[in-house]
Amino acid sequence: MPQKPPPFEKLFREHADIKRLSAILVQAKDKPFDPSYLHWDKLRRLKPPGGLSPEEWWLATKFQRLGALKPIPLLDKQGKAFQFGTPEIVLEQLHKIDVGAGASIGVPEPITNPQTRDRYLVRSLMEEAITSSQLEGAVTTREIAKQMIRTGRPPRDTSEQMILNNFITMQRITALKKEKLTPEMVFAIHKLVTEKTLEDPTAAGRFRRPDERRVVGDDFGEVFHEPPHAGELTARLNGLCNFATGKTPGYFVHPVLRAIMLHFWLAYDHPFVDGNGRTARALFYWSMLHSGYWLFEFISISTILRKAPAKYGRSFLYTETDDNDLTYFIVAQSSVIRQAIEELHAYIARKTAELREVESHVRALNLFNHRQADLIRHALKHPYEDYTIAGHRKSHNVVYQTARTDLLNLAVRGLLQQKKRGKKLMFGVPSDLAERLRRLEKEARKAEIPTPPGVS
Numbered sequence: 343m344p345q346k347p348p349p350f351e352k353l354f355r356e357h358a359d360i361k362r363l364s365a366i367l368v369q370a371k372d373k374p375f376d377p378s379y380l381h382w383d384k385l386r387r388l389k390p391p392g393g394l395s396p397e398e399w400w401l402a403t404k405f406q407r408l409g410a411l412k413p414i415p416l417l418d419k420q421g422k423a424f425q426f427g428t429p430e431i432v433l434e435q436l437h438k439i440d441v442g443a444g445a446s447i448g449v450p451e452p453i454t455n456p457q458t459r460d461r462y463l464v465r466s467l468m469e470e471a472i473t474s475s476q477l478e479g480a481v482t483t484r485e486i487a488k489q490m491i492r493t494g495r496p497p498r499d500t501s502e503q504m505i506l507n508n509f510i511t512m513q514r515i516t517a518l519k520k521e522k523l524t525p526e527m528v529f530a531i532h533k534l535v536t537e538k539t540l541e542d543p544t545a546a547g548r549f550r551r552p553d554e555r556r557v558v559g560d561d562f563g564e565v566f567h568e569p570p571h572a573g574e575l576t577a578r579l580n581g582l583c584n585f586a587t588g589k590t591p592g593y594f595v596h597p598v599l600r601a602i603m604l605h606f607w608l609a610y611d612h613p614f615v616d617g618n619g620r621t622a623r624a625l626f627y628w629s630m631l632h633s634g635y636w637l638f639e640f641i642s643i644s645t646i647l648r649k650a651p652a653k654y655g656r657s658f659l660y661t662e663t664d665d666n667d668l669t670y671f672i673v674a675q676s677s678v679i680r681q682a683i684e685e686l687h688a689y690i691a692r693k694t695a696e697l698r699e700v701e702s703h704v705r706a707l708n709l710f711n712h713r714q715a716d717l718i719r720h721a722l723k724h725p726y727e728d729y730t731i732a733g734h735r736k737s738h739n740v741v742y743q744t745a746r747t748d749l750l751n752l753a754v755r756g757l758l759q760q761k762k763r764g765k766k767l768m769f770g771v772p773s774d775l776a777e778r779l780r781r782l783e784k785e786a787r788k789a790e791i792p793t794p795p796g797v798s
Contacts, residue, residue, distance in 0.1 A: 343564065343566060343659060343663075344381055344382075344383035344656060344659050344660060344663055345382060345383045345386070346382070346663045346664075347381070347382035347383075347400060347663065347664050348382070348397060348400065350401070350404050350408075350665070353397055353400065353401045353404075354401065356397075357397075357398060357401060362398075365392075365394075366394065366398050366401055366402045366405070367402070367405065377429075377430065377431055378431060378673075379429055379431060379432075379669055379670065379673045380403075381660040381663075381664060381670060382400055382664065383660070383663075385399065385400060385403065386400070407427060407667070407669075410427040410428070410429070411425040411426065411427045411667065411669075412425055412426060412427070412591075412593070413425045413591070414426065414585065414590075414591055414595075414603060414668070415581050415584070415585055415590045415591060416581070416582075416585070416603070416606075416607050416610065418610075418662075418666055419568075419570050419571075422666055423666065424603075424606075424610075424661070424666040424667075424668050425665075425666060425667060425668060426599065426603070426667070426668040426669050426672055427667075427669045428596075428599070428669075428672075429669065429673075431673055432599075432669070432672055432673060432676055435673075435676035435677060435679070435680050436596055436598055436599070436676060438680050438683075439598055439635075439676065439679050439680055439683065440598075442637075442680070442683040442684070442687070443630075443635050443637040443638060443641065443679075443683050462640050462690065463639055463640060463739070464736065464737055464738070464739060466639065466640040466641060466642055466686075467509055467512045467513060468487070468488055468491055468509060469642040469644075469645055470508065470512055470623075470627075470642040470643070470644050470645070471487075471491070471505050471506075471508035471509035471511075471512055472484055472487045472488070472505050472508075473642060473644035473645045473647070473648045474508050474619075474620050474623055474644040475501065475504040475505045475507075475508050475620070476644075476648055477619060477644055477647060477648055477651060477654075478504065478617075478619050478620055479501075480500075480501035480502075480504045480505055481501045482499075482501045482502055482505070486502075487502065487505045489733075490502055490505070490506065491505070491506065491509055491736065492730075492732075492733035492734075492736050492737055493730055493732055493733045493736075494732045494733070494736060497538075500539050503537070503538050503539050504539050504620075507534060507535050507536065507537050507538075507539065508535065508620060510534055511531060511534040511535050511620075511624055512624070512627065514531070514534060515531070515624055515627050515628050515631065516631065516639050518628060519628060519631035519632050520632070521632075522583075522587050523582075523583045523586040523587055523625070523628065523629075523632075524583055525576075525579045525580065525583060528579060528582075528583070528608075528621070528625070529547045529548065530547065531621055531624050531625070531628075532546065532547055532614055532617055532621045533546045533547030535617045535620045535621050535624065536614070536616060536617040539616070539617075540615065540616055540617075542615065545614070545615040545616070546617075548614075549572060549575045549576070549579075549613050549614065550572055550575075550612075550613065550614055550615045551572055552571070552572045552573065554572070554615050556569060556612055556615060557569075558612070566655070566658075566659060567610075567612070567658065567659075567662065569610065569611055569612035569613075570611055570612075575611065575613045578611045578613070579611070579613060582604065582607050582608060582611070585600070585603070585604070585607070586600070586604055586625070586629060588600075597629070597630070597633035597634075597635070598630070598633075598635075598676065598679065599672060600629060600633070601626050601629035601630045601633065602626065602671065602672050602675045602676065602679075603668060603671075603672070604622075604625045604626060604629050605622045605623060605625065605626040605671075605675065606622075606658070606661070606668060606671050607622075608621060608622040608625055609622040609658065610658075610662075623643065623644060626643070637683070637686070640686055641679075641682045641683060641686050642682060642685075643675075643678050643679060643682045645682065645685065646678045646681045646682050646685070647678060653674065654674070654678075656674075657670050657671045657673075657674035657675070658671060708786075709755070709782070709786070710752075711748070713734070713738045713740065713744075713745075713748050714748050714751070714752055716737075716738070717729065717734065717748070717749075717752070718752075718757060718775075718779070721757075721758075721771045721775055722775060722776060724771070725771050725773065725775065726771070727770075727771060728763075728768045728769065728770055729749060729758065729768070729769040729770075730766065730767070730768060730769070731745045731746045731749060731767060732745075734748060734749055749769050752769070753769060755782070756772070756778055757772070757775060757778060757779070757782075758770065758771065758772070759771070759772055
C-alpha cells in the first residue's frame with residue numbers, strides 16, 4: 343500500500359503562519375514543479391524545491407491541483423465524489439492518442455487494406471484475450487493459447503477457458519460498438535468473460551450477493567480495496583451506464599478520459615464475484631470503439647499492462663488514497679494507451695518488412711494470395727508447425743472452403759506436405775521449404791523470358 347498523504351486541511355492548519363503560507367502559495371503559483379503528477383508516496387522521497395519541507399511541497403502541490411479538479415457521478419463508499427484533472431502530461435497523451443488512433447490519416451496500409459486487415463484484427467483479439475487473462479492469473483504460454491484458438495480445440499483447463507472466453511468477448515465487443523451500454527449488456531459481457539470458469543456457475547452474469555463478500559488483496563492477507571455493499575450495485579451500474587452514454591456529467595468529457603474512467607468505475611464497484619478486471623477492460627474497449635476510435639479493434643492494452651502489473655495496481659491505489667483523485671489512474675492509463683498504439687505501429691512495420699522479404703520469393707511468382715503468403719512466412723520461421731484448415735480459417739477470418747483451397751493449393755505446389763492425424767487433415771512444412779521457393783521463383787522467371795526468334 344502506498345503511504346496515504348497527510349490531510350490537506352491538517353497541513354493547512356499547521357502552516358497557517360502568514361509568511362510561510364505566502365511562500366508556499368508563491369511556489370504553487372509560479373512553479374509548476376510536478377509534471378509527472380506524483381503521489382505523496384513518491385514525492386516525499388524527493389528533494390523539495392525552493393527550500394520547502396516535504397509537507398510544504400505537498401501542500402503547494404495540492405493548491406495547484408484542487409482548483410483544476412472536476413467531479414464525476416462515481417461516489418466512494420462514504421458518498422464522496424471521485425474527481426479528475428487534465429494536467430499537461432494528460433493533454434499531451436490525449437493528443438498523441440487522437441493522432442495515432444482517432445483518424446485514418448497515418449494509419450498503416452495493412453489495416454486499411456481489406457485483404458489484410460482481418461489478419462491484424464485476429465492477431466490483436468488473440469493478444470488481448472491472452473494477456474488480459476494472464477493479468478487475472480491465467481497460466482499458459484502465448485503459443486499454446488494461440489494454437490488453441492486457431493485450431494478450435496476445446497480448452498483443457500480454466501486458464502485456457504479464460505483466454506477463449508476473452509477472445510469471444512472481444513469479438514462480441516466489436517459487434518456491439520454502435521449499441522448504447524445498458525446493465526443487460528454489462529451482464530452479458532460478464533457472462534461471456536466468466537463462462538465455465540467460476541466455482542459457482544450461477545455467478546456468471548449476475549451481481550455478487552451480500553453474503554459473497556469480495557475484497558482485493560494479496561496472498562498475505564493485506565486488503566487493498568473493499569468494494570461497495572452489494573445492495574448499492576443496481577444504482578451504481580445504472581450510474582455507470584448513464585456516464586458511459588454521455589447522460590452525465592453536465593459538461594464535456596474527452597472520450598478517451600470517459601473510457602478510462604469507465605474502466606476504473608467498474609473495477610472500483612467490483613460488482614461481480616470474479617471477472618471484474620476483464621469486464622472493466624472490455625468496457626474500456628467498447629467505449630473507445632463506440633466513440634469512433636476504430637483502430638482499437640487492433641490494439642491490446644493488456645499487453646502493456648502485463649509488463650508492469652504493479653504499476654497498474656498502484657494507479658488504483660493512488661486514486662483511492664488521495665481524495666479520490668482519478669488523475670493518477672488517467673495519467674497511468676493514457677500512457678498505456680499511447681504505448682499500445684505505438685506497439686501496433688511497430689508491429690505492423692516489422693510484419694511489413696518481413697512480408698517484403700518473403701515477397702521476393704512469393705509475391706514475385708504471382709502464384710499465391712496474401713493468406714498463403716502469410717502462412718509461408720510463418721512456416722519459414724516455424725519449420726515444425728502443423729497447419730489445419732480450421733486454424734487457417736480462423737487466422738484469416740475466411741470460410742472453410744477458402745481455407746481448404748488455400749492449403750490444398752500449397753500442398754499441390756509442394757510447399758506443404760499433406761498428411762492425416764486420425765481423421766483430421768494436417769499440413770506439415772517441408773524441411774527444404776526455402777529451397778523449394780527459390781526453385782519456383784527461378785521457374786517462374788524462366789517462363790517469363792520470351793524465346794528469341796530462331797531458337798528452338
